[in-house]
Amino acid sequence: MGANGISQDPFIHTWKPEDGAHLGFGHKSLLQSDGLYQYILETSVYPREPEPLKELREMTAKHPWNLMSTAADEGQFLNMLLKLINAKKTMEIGVYTGYSLLATALALPQDGKILAMDVNREHYELGLPIIEKAGVAHKIDFREGPALPVLDQLVEDDKNHGTFDFIFVDADKNNYLNYHKRLIELVKVGGLIGYDNTLWNGSVAAPADSPLPEYLIYYRPFLMELNKALAMDPRIEICMLSVSDGITLCRRIK
Template sequence: MVEHKAQPGWVAVEEYLSTAVVLPDAALQHAVQSAVDAGMPPIEVAPNAGKLLKMLVQMSGARRVLEIGTLAGFSAIWMAEGLPDDGRLITCEYLPEHAKVARANVDMAGIGHKVDIRIGPALATLAALAEDPAQEQPFDFVFIDADKENDSNYLNWAIRLGRPGTVIVMDNVIWEGAILDTSMDEVNAPGIVGALEMMGKDPRIDATAIQTVGSKGWDGFAIARVV
């Protein structure tokens, strides 16, 4: 498994940007602390990335958001804040104990009425969404941040559950450079590489990827648009 290492300067810059520009509110700060208190891994997106998700939701005019990977609800809160009051975010979480923490956090943030947390394997949840007659409207925005082995499967479902113009963001696509040497992490890296290559070849989407550094180490995200 890859160890994510952060340089002190990267963390200092990120903290400065968070306090000077991003300004996460008390509910978001509580969500991060609640994950620590619950013994969850500290793998939520950084505040500047969360704010970017919120702004992408707003700029895309999204009304229906799908998230794959809830954890403690940090990114869900950001994205739900970017939705109109009658917007809807469905987020997939495998572990009931994580979903319980996330539910409390989104409710505390005052956006719980926009958020539907589905518990269970994400692939099963996505398949159920596709078969549910109540889910007639496609998703406008999809955020993928779950087990990397299934990144290509999640991407395929994001396209299928979207529409032309749907924005898809996939987190953790650099993985400390393991995309260049999958032997660095034979569990996660092949899944990431498979999804990146799918983004470059699949005619249903147009995509790019950005590498980043910060408290989460050397990583990045990909962004795609369904065509």
């Protein structure tokens, strides 16, 4: 650091907020600039975004909690991933208005299934007409309520063990490790669990006393604990992707 508190790194010197470097929180990406993120969206994502997903995204943008919605680049990634692994039976914890759910439903074959859970049905129902119009609602089994008791019920029956090809977790971050204990039984050996927001706006690497918004401070320790636990878990291989707010993919190996 120089005397004025500015880094002496010549590259860092070239960055100013007005260049589009994003210094604030609440962004959908950890990239070095908003301009670069916009470039990705406009060049590669929006031109290929299926019409129903665009409609759902635009509808959700008017909703007061739209910050929760899965970003379009992450939706595109999920869609590609599900096709690559030939996913047929999936689960989603945390639906909101359904962007990731619809991205999943569009990627699955006609007889594919998604067990979707959220404590809030109202938000799911905002997106449901668009999901129905897209002709994929028959793939979705939506359960209103907390996910944990549903998972406990599934785990109780051996027939459900090792049956899910893909599970996307995007709900209450303080419960991710509780979910993991159950999901590891339910996902196939060779199947994937994706934990979303594992970089938590970059706050997982911020100094402990950083002045962060309350919601980041509250959930940060849970994500830091999760990240450590996943890295140590011998039952999975992991890959932490810096797409969107961080997605950790866990491939069950035993």
